[in-house]
Amino acid sequence: MTPPIPTAPRFMTLPEIRRAARECLPRDHWNFGDGAAETESTKRRNRRHLDRLAIQQNVLVDVRQIDLTTTLLGVPLAWPVAVAPMGGLVLFNPEGDVEMARGAGRGQTLQWLSGATGWPVEDVAKVATAPQMFQLYAHGDHGWMGELLARVEAAGYKAIALTVDVQQYSRRERDVFNRFSPRQAMEIAPNPRGPLPNFQAGLTWADVDWLMKTTTLPVGLKGIMTVADARRAVDMGVKLIWVSNHGGRQLDHTQSTIEALSPIVDAVAGRADIMIDGGFNRGTDVIKALARGARVVAVGRTMLWGLAADGAAGVARVCEIMRDELKINMGLCGRTRIQDLTPDLIFRAD
Numbered sequence: 353m354t355p356p357i358p359t360a361p362r363f364m365t366l367p368e369i370r371r372a373a374r375e376c377l378p379r380d381h382w383n384f385g386d387g388a389a390e391t392e393s394t395k396r397r398n399r400r401h402l403d404r405l406a407i408q409q410n411v412l413v414d415v416r417q418i419d420l421t422t423t424l425l426g427v428p429l430a431w432p433v434a435v436a437p438m439g440g441l442v443l444f445n446p447e448g449d450v451e452m453a454r455g456a457g458r459g460q461t462l463q464w465l466s467g468a469t470g471w472p473v474e475d476v477a478k479v480a481t482a483p484q485m486f487q488l489y490a491h492g493d494h495g496w497m498g499e500l501l502a503r504v505e506a507a508g509y510k511a512i513a514l515t516v517d518v519q520q521y522s523r524r525e526r527d528v529f530n531r532f533s534p535r536q537a538m539e540i541a542p543n544p545r546g547p548l549p550n551f552q553a554g555l556t557w558a559d560v561d562w563l564m565k566t567t568t569l570p571v572g573l574k575g576i577m578t579v580a581d582a583r584r585a586v587d588m589g590v591k592l593i594w595v596s597n598h599g600g601r602q603l604d605h606t607q608s609t610i611e612a613l614s615p616i617v618d619a620v621a622g623r624a625d626i627m628i629d630g631g632f633n634r635g636t637d638v639i640k641a642l643a644r645g646a647r648v649v650a651v652g653r654t655m656l657w658g659l660a661a662d663g664a665a666g667v668a669r670v671c672e673i674m675r676d677e678l679k680i681n682m683g684l685c686g687r688t689r690i691q692d693l694t695p696d697l698i699f700r701a702d
């Protein structure tokens with residue numbers, strides 16, 4: 353019998369996945385995904401500050417075995433990367449969040465389901481084969497959130513992260529220029545009773561307190577950028593601090609997340625797990641964040657390009673390439689376990 357001819361994967365590099373997504377998406381959808389707020393300075397700074405960090409190269413270490421396993425909030429993970437929560441996925445694939453869950457499962461990657469999902473949380477959970485956690489938006493009052501949280505818990509999600517950096521929806525200038533509304537594009541009918549009150553704008557620490565009393569799941573806050581806020585959160589019992597500036601999509605001209613990270617890690621002092629996102633596109637980016645004390649890195653747009661370019665297979669391919677990069681570069685800097693990624697590995701090199 354002739355052996356089957358091995359087929360090469362459709363995509364070999366991350367940049368070609370991004371290019372394929374750009375080519376297949378309508379212009380407005382591409383810009384909604386790739387764009388950021390106003391001048392897009394935050395988005396650029398995230399990337400610039402990652403690029404100015406160098407990794408120290410330690411050689412003559414036996415790196416035949418490299419172990420990427422870790423945990424988040426006690427949940428075992430195959431590797432320290434997660435799919436960031438993203439709303440509007442149906443603009444990038446007809447099966448949106450469900451297809452993303454399939455891809456995350458194939459990539460053995462934790463998925464954070466967006467609170468702006470267009471799908472029932474149960475339907476997404478049903479197809480998942482990797483751990484899932486839920487990002488919450490205050491799109492209603494406590495009664496509304498309480499009902500949703502009960503469904504999320506029953507469906508098997510392992511943690512909740514309340515996003516706290518969307519008090520106002522920012523001016524995403526590419527969308528404004530394109531006269532593009534994601535809600536309209538997704539054909540979400542306007543509420544017949546008129547616009548809802550902006551619950552997000554009214555969020556305070558009292559709501560965090562309420563959330564922790566209402567759910568049995570560990571609670572995190574996504575969008576923490578200062579030591580003071582991180583300290584206050586862990587003092588209240590928040591278990592996950594997610595350093596994020598929403599990939600530059602909310603406050604323009606804010607700090608980069610990689611710069612905000614170290615003082616927050618020091619202030620939290622092990623009392624909560626720490627996640628980070630914003631411009632992390634490569635295995636080496638993950639090394640930098642973990643060495644500076646993050647436990648897991650969330651990846652938004654790069655996963656989105658995988659979804660747009662080739663559905664679940666594209667997401668799985670993004671995970672595979674990033675994971676390979678992480679493994680190879682850990683070997684090249686002489687570290688074989690996640691806990692060996694320590695602050696001395698990284699230095700500033702403009």
Ligand SMILES: Cc1cc2nc3c(=O)[nH]c(=O)nc-3n(C[C@H](O)[C@H](O)[C@H](O)COP(=O)(O)O)c2cc1C
Binds near residue numbers: 598656
């Ligand atoms: C298309 C898109 C939709 C997003 N929707 C959400 C959302 O519903 N909830 C949320 O907390 N963050 C949302 N984000 C922000 C991501 O969770 C994450 O913070 C950011 O994308 C990370 O930056 P990166 O895209 O450079 O990896 C969204 C980002 C994108 C690109």
